[in-house]
Amino acid sequence: MRVTVADVQKMKQNGERIAMITAYDSSSALIAERAGVPVLLVGDSLGMVMLGHSTTLPVTLDDMERHAAAVMRVSQKALVVADLPFLSYATIEDAVSSARRLMQSSGVQAVKLEGGQSITPQIHRLVDCGVPVMGHLGLTPQSQHQIGLRVQARHKDEARQLIEDALALEAAGAFALVLEVVPAPLAAAVSERVSIPVIGIGAGAGCDGQVQVWHDVLGLFEGRPPRHAKRFADIGAAMEQAVRAYADDVRSGSFPTDAQSSTMDPDELATAIASLDHKDH
């Protein structure tokens, strides 16, 4: 049985912190599950860390559907949430048809949408239709050309707006929400004021849970990692070392050996070659 939306809400009620990490493919989803992570996010960050885009904006529903399906095919335990990508939930109709693809075709259990009061009509409709919705406030990367990639809601008006947005998401039926790169005291205040789980990223220790990008945690992301990211290992360096050893062994001739090869009866080969020679003349 997979972790459910209700299980995650119970974790907040029990004061258990919720660990969430992004997953974009089958092998990493399995590793995350073996490591005991209860919630996986097929994030549109896949555009940047998997597909080489410099923002999340070019990510399509096709991209999300393919990666979400890969995660769902092999994972068994985690609650899997997938981002609705940029401009795929601009209207209620868009939101419903986008959620349909990720839930019916990929099979994820919930979707995540960026935005507050302005998208509560979409959230209401999805929830009415049986789609669990995770909200996302603060630094919402799909709006980066409007708001930048910097700390959000540091001043009273935006802070008040953010709290109102969080309450609006809860009222619209969101089961949880992500708070990205906002001041820690504000995130703590939001977490106290809503009864749904608040999952932070760069939002301090006062949230009900945390989410990080797979590549940031493992040291796989090329380029300057965001300030909110923590590297728990340098797997990128380990991968490079292994691939270099492989390429060196190919060049030196020490790979492959008999262990990676198969043999045949020398008579079979000799006969095959002899019959070839006959044909040539």
Ligand SMILES: Nc1nc(=O)c2c([nH]1)NC[C@@H]1CN(c3ccc(C(=O)N[C@@H](CCC(=O)O)C(=O)O)cc3)CN21
């Ligand atoms: N590898 C990766 N990690 C992420 O957390 C992540 C992605 N990619 N792609 C999608 C979004 C984009 N995100 C980002 C990207 C950059 C910053 C950034 O540049 N932050 C500033 C700090 C903000 C401030 O303190 O004002 C920084 O200097 O790192 C923040 C969030 C979070 N998500």
Ligand SMILES: CC(C)C(=O)C(=O)O
């Ligand atoms: C950073 C998380 C919250 C996200 O939305 C993503 O990975 O796309």
Ligand SMILES: [Mg+2]
């Ligand atoms: Mg995202």
